[in-house]
Amino acid sequence: MQQGYAAVLCVLAVLGLEAAAPGECELTRLLQDKLQYEMRLQYMKHYFPIDYTVQVQYEEVLRPSNITRLRNGTVSEAALRYLWFHVSSQAVLRIREVLPEKHPSWKYTQELCQLFDALGEEYSKYRQTDVEAVVADLVKLIHSAGAESRSKAVRPKALLDNCLKVMRMLYGVPCRWEST
Numbered sequence: 001m002q003q004g005y006a007a008v009l010c011v012l013a014v015l016g017l018e019a020a021a022p023g024e025c026e027l028t029r030l031l032q033d034k035l036q037y038e039m040r041l042q043y044m045k046h047y048f049p050i051d052y053t054v055q056v057q058y059e060e061v062l063r064p065s066n067i068t069r070l071r072n073g074t075v076s077e078a079a080l081r082y083l084w085f086h087v088s089s090q091a092v093l094r095i096r097e098v099l100p101e102k103h104p105s106w107k108y109t110q111e112l113c114q115l116f117d118a119l120g121e122e123y124s125k126y127r128q129t130d131v132e133a134v135v136a137d138l139v140k141l142i143h144s145a146g147a148e149s150r151s152k153a154v155r156p157k158a159l160l161d162n163c164l165k166v167m168r169m170l171y172g173v174p175c176r177w178e179s180t
Contacts, residue, residue, distance in 0.1 A: 024081070025175035027119045028167055032177070034112060035164040043108040044095070044157035053153035054094050059141050061154055062087040064165050070134070079131035081170050085123050086139045088167070089116040091159040 067080055096109040131139075171177065 023122045024119065025171065027115060027122065028171045028175065029177070031112070031115045031119070032164065032167065034108075034115060035160055035167075039108065040157050040160050040164075043105040044160055045155070047104045048156060051155075053155055054098055054159065055151050056091065056094050056154055056159070057142065058150040058152050059138055060087055060090055060094065061152060061159070061162065062166055063162050064169055067166055067169055073134070075132050075135060077170065077174070079135040082123060082131050083135045083138060084163075084166050084170055085116070085119055086142055088163040089113075089120065090142050091163060092116060095156045095159065 062084060067084075070080060070083075092109060092112045096106075096113060099106050099109060168177070
């Protein structure tokens with residue numbers, strides 16, 4: 001059994017992918033279930049006014065093309081997952097900030113926050129010195145309160161759409177998800 005596991009790690013290393021921790025895989029699987037299209041559509045579009053947007057920092061919008069560019073710049077998969085966690089959890093917090101407690105989407109965003117909090121426990125072992133400088137700088141910028149960063153208006157559903165797409169890119173292969 002250990003030889004099979006070692007072979008999988010070897011194949012992942014050859015592909016340039018670092019294995020995700022089992023806890024990360026389980027939590028992101030739960031997150032993927034929570035981010036099903038029907039739920040995102042209902043809670044992030046139908047329960048919001050038409051064309052409603054949330055103001056976020058430019059760096060808080062993480063798209064698959066950003067990941068591809070960073071991968072081409074030889075940023076490690078672990079660093080990309082670290083970046084995805086910080087960007088996505090911040091996006092959920094931004095959405096939650098605009099919701100009153102009695103809003104129909106409040107409980108949904110609360111559940112997403114709880115999953116991100118649990119995932120944060122997995123990432124608590126990472127230090128910014130362990131990831132590439134470009135990722136560490138982006139994470140610092142995302143969490144800086146008075147950032148002089150450019151602001152961007154984004155629909156809540158689009159933030160969660162990007163969250164899911166990037167999560168599938170980063171976790172689909174290492175966690176062996178069937179539908180990536």
